[in-house]
Amino acid sequence: EAGVTQSPTHLIKTRGQQATLRCSPISGHTSVYWYQQALGLGLQFLLWYDEGEERNRGNFPPRFSGRQFPNYSSELNVNALELEDSALYLCASSLLLAASEQYFGPGTRLTVT
Amino acid sequence: AQSVAQPEDQVNVAEGNPLTVKCTYSVSGNPYLFWYVQYPNRGLQFLLKYITGDNLVKGSYGFEAEFNKSQTSFHLKKPSALVSDSALYFCAVRDMGGLTGGGNKLTFGTGTQLKVEL
Numbered sequence: 001e002a003g004v005t006q007s008p009t010h011l012i013k014t015r016g017q018q019a020t021l022r023c024s025p026i027s028g029h030t031s032v033y034w035y036q037q038a039l040g041l042g043l044q045f046l047l048w049y050d051e052g053e054e055r056n057r058g059n060f061p062p063r064f065s066g067r068q069f070p071n072y073s074s075e076l077n078v079n080a081l082e083l084e085d086s087a088l089y090l091c092a093s094s095l096l097l098a099a100s101e102q103y104f105g106p107g108t109r110l111t112v113t
Numbered sequence: 114a115q116s117v118a119q120p121e122d123q124v125n126v127a128e129g130n131p132l133t134v135k136c137t138y139s140v141s142g143n144p145y146l147f148w149y150v151q152y153p154n155r156g157l158q159f160l161l162k163y164i165t166g167d168n169l170v171k172g173s174y175g176f177e178a179e180f181n182k183s184q185t186s187f188h189l190k191k192p193s194a195l196v197s198d199s200a201l202y203f204c205a206v207r208d209m210g211g212l213t214g215g216g217n218k219l220t221f222g223t224g225t226q227l228k229v230e231l
Contacts, residue, residue, distance in 0.1 A: 045218040104156035
């Protein structure tokens with residue numbers, strides 16, 4: 001069974017640009033989550049999508065946004081990039097059950113220069 | 114608000130010895146608790162979870178965790194450590210009211226670096 005996949009592996013952008021990160025969940029999973037893992041800040045919850053709708057978002061500014069497509073894949077968009085957006089962005093997927101564990105992809109390393 | 118504390122930034126243990134990685138949590142209701150492991154430049158791998166029932170939970174790669182409600186702890190354990198267990202370990206909690214409250218997110222601890230030496 002294929003796991004969660006993310007693309008690209010690495011992304012280098014300049015301050016002020018936009019970044020788009022992509023995620024494909026495990027087959028059968030309807031929920032997709034995005035987390036930011038920044039140096040010194042740990043893992044921070046960004047967004048949760050299920051059945052195409054945003055269900056919850058973390059304490060991040062509106063320039064962090066995303067969407068979920070009919071095939072349950074997801075995009076994370078970061079507008080007006082700032083240097084502190086440099087981080088590993090992790091996508092996870094799960095069944096829509098409260099007890100379900102989340103399975104993580106390998107991440108996209110975003111570097112803002 | 115839910116929170117997780119991992120009081121040790123790093124744990125060192127000799128190969129073959131038992132290991133413990135500590136985790137305490139805070140939630141308003143009953144918790145769902147998880148352990149994940151992260152190898153360098155990789156995503157997180159699920160190890161085990163506690164939902165309800167037996168306080169001792171067994172997971173992948175010989176790991177187990179003990180849930181203690183009175184101490185609000187969920188420590189990760191392994192009877193005999195391997196050098197290959199060296200990695201970053203994260204404890205996470207989800208409030209059981211998650212789905213209806215729109216809060217299906219996981220709240221993670223800051224991570225504990227486990228180093229197993231020969």
